[in-house]
Every structure is written in structure tokens, then in C-alpha cells.
Amino acid sequence: MWQRVGSRRSWLMAGALIVTGAAVAGAQEPGATGRAGAPSRAVGEAGGAAPTRAEFARLQAEVREQKQLLIDMLQAEQQRYDMLLKIIRSQGGGAAATLEAVPPGFPSIVPPVGAPATSPASARPADERPRAAERAAENARRTAPLEGKVELAGGRGGAEIYVYVENVKGTPARGKSIEIKQENKQFSPRLAVVQTGTNVVFPNLDAIYHNVFSSSPRNSFDLGSYRAGDKARSVTLTAPGVVEIFCNMHQKMSANVLVVPSSLYTKVRPDGSFRIDNVPVGVRRIVAWSPGTRTIQQRVDLGPAGADVRLALEREEPKGHTNKLGQAYGSYRD
Amino acid sequence: MGAALFAAVTCGAAAVGVAAEPGEELSSPSGGDAGSGAPSRPADGPAGAAATASDEDEALAEAATPLSDRIRDLELRLEQTRQVAVGRQPRVTLSGYIDLGFFIPQGDGSGIVRDQGNALFPEYAGRYGWVFLGDLLAPTVNSRGEAADLGDAAGVERFDSVHSRGAPGFIANEVNLTMTSALGDSAIATASVNFVPRTGSSFSLGDFIDVDLAQLEWMPTRSQKTSIFVGKMESLLGIEYRDRKASNRFGITPSLIARYTTGTALGLKVRSKLGPDDVLVLAGAVTNGSNTTEQFHFYDEIDSNAGKTASGRLALRPPLPFELEVGVSGSYGGQDRARTSTGAMWFFGIDLMAHIDRLDIKGQILRGGAPGSPADQVYGLKLHNGGYLELDWMVTPLIGLIGRGEMRDAFVWLGDPNAPSGADRAYLTKSWRATGGVRLAFSERVLLKAEYLRNGEYGGIPQIKNDLFTMSLLLIE
Numbered sequence A: 001m002w003q004r005v006g007s008r009r010s011w012l013m014a015g016a017l018i019v020t021g022a023a024v025a026g027a028q029e030p031g032a033t034g035r036a037g038a039p040s041r042a043v044g045e046a047g048g049a050a051p052t053r054a055e056f057a058r059l060q061a062e063v064r065e066q067k068q069l070l071i072d073m074l075q076a077e078q079q080r081y082d083m084l085l086k087i088i089r090s091q092g093g094g095a096a097a098t099l100e101a102v103p104p105g106f107p108s109i110v111p112p113v114g115a116p117a118t119s120p121a122s123a124r125p126a127d128e129r130p131r132a133a134e135r136a137a138e139n140a141r142r143t144a145p146l147e148g149k150v151e152l153a154g155g156r157g158g159a160e161i162y163v164y165v166e167n168v169k170g171t172p173a174r175g176k177s178i179e180i181k182q183e184n185k186q187f188s189p190r191l192a193v194v195q196t197g198t199n200v201v202f203p204n205l206d207a208i209y210h211n212v213f214s215s216s217p218r219n220s221f222d223l224g225s226y227r228a229g230d231k232a233r234s235v236t237l238t239a240p241g242v243v244e245i246f247c248n249m250h251q252k253m254s255a256n257v258l259v260v261p262s263s264l265y266t267k268v269r270p271d272g273s274f275r276i277d278n279v280p281v282g283v284r285r286i287v288a289w290s291p292g293t294r295t296i297q298q299r300v301d302l303g304p305a306g307a308d309v310r311l312a313l314e315r316e317e318p319k320g321h322t323n324k325l326g327q328a329y330g331s332y333r334d
Numbered sequence B: 001m002g003a004a005l006f007a008a009v010t011c012g013a014a015a016v017g018v019a020a021e022p023g024e025e026l027s028s029p030s031g032g033d034a035g036s037g038a039p040s041r042p043a044d045g046p047a048g049a050a051a052t053a054s055d056e057d058e059a060l061a062e063a064a065t066p067l068s069d070r071i072r073d074l075e076l077r078l079e080q081t082r083q084v085a086v087g088r089q090p091r092v093t094l095s096g097y098i099d100l101g102f103f104i105p106q107g108d109g110s111g112i113v114r115d116q117g118n119a120l121f122p123e124y125a126g127r128y129g130w131v132f133l134g135d136l137l138a139p140t141v142n143s144r145g146e147a148a149d150l151g152d153a154a155g156v157e158r159f160d161s162v163h164s165r166g167a168p169g170f171i172a173n174e175v176n177l178t179m180t181s182a183l184g185d186s187a188i189a190t191a192s193v194n195f196v197p198r199t200g201s202s203f204s205l206g207d208f209i210d211v212d213l214a215q216l217e218w219m220p221t222r223s224q225k226t227s228i229f230v231g232k233m234e235s236l237l238g239i240e241y242r243d244r245k246a247s248n249r250f251g252i253t254p255s256l257i258a259r260y261t262t263g264t265a266l267g268l269k270v271r272s273k274l275g276p277d278d279v280l281v282l283a284g285a286v287t288n289g290s291n292t293t294e295q296f297h298f299y300d301e302i303d304s305n306a307g308k309t310a311s312g313r314l315a316l317r318p319p320l321p322f323e324l325e326v327g328v329s330g331s332y333g334g335q336d337r338a339r340t341s342t343g344a345m346w347f348f349g350i351d352l353m354a355h356i357d358r359l360d361i362k363g364q365i366l367r368g369g370a371p372g373s374p375a376d377q378v379y380g381l382k383l384h385n386g387g388y389l390e391l392d393w394m395v396t397p398l399i400g401l402i403g404r405g406e407m408r409d410a411f412v413w414l415g416d417p418n419a420p421s422g423a424d425r426a427y428l429t430k431s432w433r434a435t436g437g438v439r440l441a442f443s444e445r446v447l448l449k450a451e452y453l454r455n456g457e458y459g460g461i462p463q464i465k466n467d468l469f470t471m472s473l474l475l476i477e
Helices: A002-027 A041-046 A053-091 A128-141 B002-020 B046-064 B067-087
Strands: A143-152 A162-165 A177-179 A181-183 A186-188 A191-195 A198-202 A210-214 A221-226 A233-237 A241-247 A254-260 A265-267 A273-280 A282-289 A296-302 A307-313 B092-105 B112-114 B128-134 B169-182 B187-196 B208-218 B226-233 B265-274 B280-287 B309-316 B323-334 B344-356 B359-370 B379-394 B399-414 B423-441 B446-457 B468-476
Touching: A143 A162, A143 A282, A143 A296, A162 A254, A162 A273, A191 A198, A221 A233, A265 A273, A273 A282, A282 A307, A296 A307, B280 B323, B344 B379
Parallel strands: A143 A307, A177 A198, A191 A254, B128 B423
Antiparallel strands: A143 A273, A162 A265, A162 A282, A181 A186, A198 A233, A210 A221, A210 A241, A241 A254, A282 A296, B092 B169, B092 B468, B112 B128, B169 B187, B187 B208, B208 B226, B226 B265, B265 B280, B280 B309, B309 B323, B323 B344, B344 B359, B359 B379, B379 B399, B399 B423, B423 B446, B446 B468
């Protein structure tokens, strides 16, 4: 992601400078015509004659052309990025995963945005670009297994634990859909793991009304009231994290959906161990979570040989939840 | 860094605009002067160009902003909007319903007959002045438990709220207004007020207001599984109190024992759900009086004696493939309306509730007693047995069927039967009732219910013509 943005930003920086320059040039001219009969001080001090309306219009046309050029450049850059992405996907072993951060030891395609303006990306020789793309593709191909162990304080019992890599973004799961039923005043299943972009459908099989909602930050929604026979309503979960889902009418109804950014996740084995293959090398943020715990995160410098990570989850004291208005339900709403 | 770039591009774009029209508002639709005192210019002049430039600037800025930044901004705005929306929620939530009814009683609408000359029960002769047979509240017309008629019992002044005299008729059962106010995340104040339009008398209105709930519920623990209530609050005897309101009740009418368990009393209550999946529910309360219903003989909102009523319930919710709750509950305390605490009023019962697919099964058995207090004109009670079994089945989301079988065996008296003049009166009840009904849920807010109540007697009591058909249209907000 950063690489992509960095590349685009370099082009943008160059464009911005052009536009700024044009703006400054234009600023010295048009005031007089903008205020008929009131020549601008700048023009007067320059000692030259006031520009004609035609000249002013010409200058503005030039500015417009330059801006259009900039937009064209941006679009071209976007196309170039898309092409690069295709190359990476077609060649890379990691397939769906694209890099959000540049792994250490790999030069970026273009200098970072903070690089001196004297060497903008636009100034990069055209023949360097394919090489950069190759490097990026090679970078994406360099993956390693991530192994480790997760412990749950106080014993695991039958709790499900999941581990995922947070800072590797996958292609959003557009078109993918799962179902969480409302049946017998319960959600079923009560736990699901989906990739960002997944559509979650909530059919109500009960004859009574339910109102599914979530107040989880970045994934909040309210599906309103409906019952069996009504069209099932759905929500697309776009942000990674744990989404707590409730019914506004029945306090006991609850479910959790863990939204992961890519296919780089796994369910921890009964002995606490896990392994995720094909993780792009670099500094990775590993997240572990189990229902009833807070997510924990650990940074791991994943080298070509892989890495081993230890994570410890702690159970949270059960916490009541409020209704969709942020108010307590009351004791008898179950 | 992205922000810096965005700023640079935006700055450049803005500079273009400013250069085009120095000192003027680019967004001015007329392109006119923005208070600078400069003369206005023709609309087709540079101002038009400036507007174009402004549009381009926006397009440029939009194109230049990375998509991820824009999404982040949108999400941030969305979250902020959500917070604003939550912050602007009214502190008091209003809800309620309108319950409109129509009923057709049998006979004179009353559920009792007098045992003239103690012909049927001679054993009461000389001990009770009047002996009435049957159940006063059996011909119930609505969820409030009001009878179609209370009959013409001699020697007592009663507020016969419906008093139909056996005629069919429409009735506005009640208009309920419930106010709920969240006091933080862990406390709720609730008030439920019923407006009940009834026939007036002697040039005064018969309409009345009934405050049936005014409570504060505080959940002091993080899990919110323990609640402390104070005020006029729900009962904890059995399970029927949960369905006592028309909007919650599957059918229309309360059971024959609801009069003992569904009243709201003033006091303090603690309720806690314990164990995994709330397998154990414990509740205890101290209240002024019993949980009998307000319009019944025994209710005592403001206590007239020092003996408070203690009540408790223990329920189990075993982990099964379906929902099941089995409970025992009881209460014991100074007799309602008596000036001393010497006589105790008590109730004890067991209850069961199961939810299997679209079928709800509810059952309850109750016993109770109170010695009465002749000096205070307080009724005595021997509830030998009372109970019901109810099946609520949602055949489809629209149509539900209700079936209920129940009985009540009780003896209620006023006065001292051992006194030389005997007691004032007695009500002997050995009743059974079969109820069948239908429920149409047109939407979440519109319900239509109909019930037929087949009332019967046993144990030597003659059959009283007091069956009843009743309907209820509920408009819920």
C-alpha cells in the first residue's frame, strides 16, 4: 500500500509543483481585468501595461491545460499501478496478498514522498520502472511461514482462538457472502471469521421480530426489525477487527464476527500452536483473538526463514452491552 | 506525508483560483464582489473562468487524494456522525400502546352466583352471611384482568370498572405510556402509566390513571447480570408477570392465578443471573405488600402495618437444545391492609417455561393463604390450588394460536366465621377454564387477538353462564 501511494504521490508532487508554479505566474496578471478600471498594484509596479482580457483568458486556458495534464498524469499513474498489481499477482507466490509496507532490504519503486523535490518520481528514467516492478514482484514472491503458540490465561477450555496478519492487505472479498441465522432467539453461528468486504446476511427464522445491530467502531450498523418471511437484511463488513453483533430486542442474543484483512489467518490448534504460510517477509503485525478476550497484537520481523511468535491472551471479565441507543437493556429483556 | 501532498496540491489549486480572482470569494455564485467594495463584473467575464477553475480545483484535489485517505476520512466522519446521533438521542424514550377491545359476555357478565339459603353448601349456614359461588374475575375481558361485570353482591360498594351487565360492547382497554430513561450505561428509570377510560357516575368521569411501574434499575456489576430495583416494580413470583402487559402477552386474558402474582409492589428487589449461560437466576425482594393485583381484595400499595413482605425466586436454566426455565418462588409477610403484622399472607409456587422452536410452553402452580382480619375488614384467603398450562404456537409469523387450561380452588371470606354473628360473606371457587385463541401479528406494531374463554365449575358448584368472547386490537409504538 505504502509503495503504491508513494509512487503515486511522487507524481502528484511533481504535478502540484507545476500547478503551483502556474498559479504564481497567473497571480501576477489578472487582477486588473478582474476589476475593470482598478489596475492591480502588482501590474502597476511592474510598470507594464495591463494585460488584455484576451491575454488573461489565454493564461487561464494554459492553467486549465496544465491541470488537465496533471489529471491525465494521475490517471496514467493509476493505470501503471494497476498494471503493476496485475504483474505482481500473476507472478507472485503470495497471490492475493499485496504489500502494505515495504519490507526492509527492498528498495521502493520510487523514493518516499519525503524525498527532495529535486528528484521527483516523474524524473525517474522510464527504463527504471520495469525494474522496480520486477523488484516489487520479487518482493511479493518472498514469503515465509509464520509459526507460534498462543496461550489463554486460566486455561483454554474449548475456546476458539484465531491469529491473523494485520498489515498485509488482501483483495476485498467482493461478492462473498455468509449467513448468520437468527433462530430460537440465538444467532447461529455465534462466531464467524470473514475477510474484509464480505457480505453477512442475517435471515430471521423466528416468528418474532429481531433487530440486528452492532456498535463496533468502523463496522457499526443497524438492520432494523424484521421476522421470518421478511427479506433477510445484510451488511458488508469493510474494516478489519472484531464486530460484536446483538439484537436490540433480546439482550441474550450475541455473535462475534472477526473481520480479517487477508487470507493470512488461521485457527489455533487445540495445543495452542499455529502456522500461517506465505506471509510476505518484513515487519508484520500479528493479532490473536478469542471470544471473551481482548485482541492482542505483536510486531514480528519476519525473515525469509520464517519466524516463531508467542502470544498470551487474557480473558476479560464478562461485560454487559447496551442496546442500539447506548442504553442498558434492563434485567428482563431476555 | 499523504496529508502534506494533499495540502500541497490543494494549495496549488487554491493559488490558481486566487490568482484568477484575487481578493474575491471564488465560491460566490454570481462572481460578484464579496464586500471588498470593488465593482462587480460581467457574469461571462473572468468570474466564469474562476468558477470553472474552482470546479477543476475540486476535481484535481479529489483525484489527487489517495483513495485510502478518502475512505479513512469518510469512516471518521461516519463515526463522528454516529456519535452525534447517539449524543442527540432523547434522554427519555417513550413507548406504549393503545389496546382497543370488543367482548361478548354470557349471562349478566358476572362470574358469581349467590348460594341462596345455603341450599348448595349448608355447611356454611350460620357462619357466613352471604355465600357466593364461582369466580369474580373469571369472565375477564382484557389483559388488565377486568371482569365483564362484578355482579350485584349485596352489602359492598365496588368500583365495577366495566359493568357491562352482560351486554356485548367495545372497550378501550387502556392506553399505555412507558417512559424509559437511561441514567448512564448501568441504570434505567422506567415509568409505566395506563390511561383507562371507563364509565363515569354522578356527573363525574370514570376515567382513571393507573401507574403500574415506577422503578429504578441499577446494574452495579460490569457483567450487568445483577440488578437492584427500587420503586414500584415487577413481581418475582412465578413467570406470568413478564407477560402481564397487553403488548407482551401472547393472548389477551391473564390466568386465574394472575391476581396473586402479577401486581406491582413498592419496595426493593435484587435479581442476579449466575453461572455459565445464566444457568441460575436468583431474586429476592422486600416490599410493602404482596404482589396481588391492585384492583383485587388484598393489594396494599402503601402499607398499613410494619411487617413487610419478603419474596424470592430461584430458577434453573439447564443447558438444553431448547430454552427451559424451571423455578420455585414464594412470598411471606404481614397481611395486606391489616393494621398489625400478626397475620401473615403467603404464597408459594412452582413454574416452568420452555421455548421450543415456535412453541412456548408456560405452566405454574400456586398455593397461598391469609387469615384475614375482621377488625380491619380484611379478607381471608385459602388458595388450596391454582395453576395453568399454556401453549403459545406461532404457526406462521403472521398467525399464532393459544391454548390454555387452568383451575382455581379457593375460599375467600370477610369477617370472623367463629363470631356469634358469623362472618360477613364468603366466596367459594372451584373453577376451571379452557381458553382458545388466535393472534394475528400484522406487523411489529399492529396485533389483533381473539379469545374464547370457557368457564366451568366443579365440586358441587352449579355451572355459571359466564363464558366470554373477547378481542383486542393493539397498536404499539
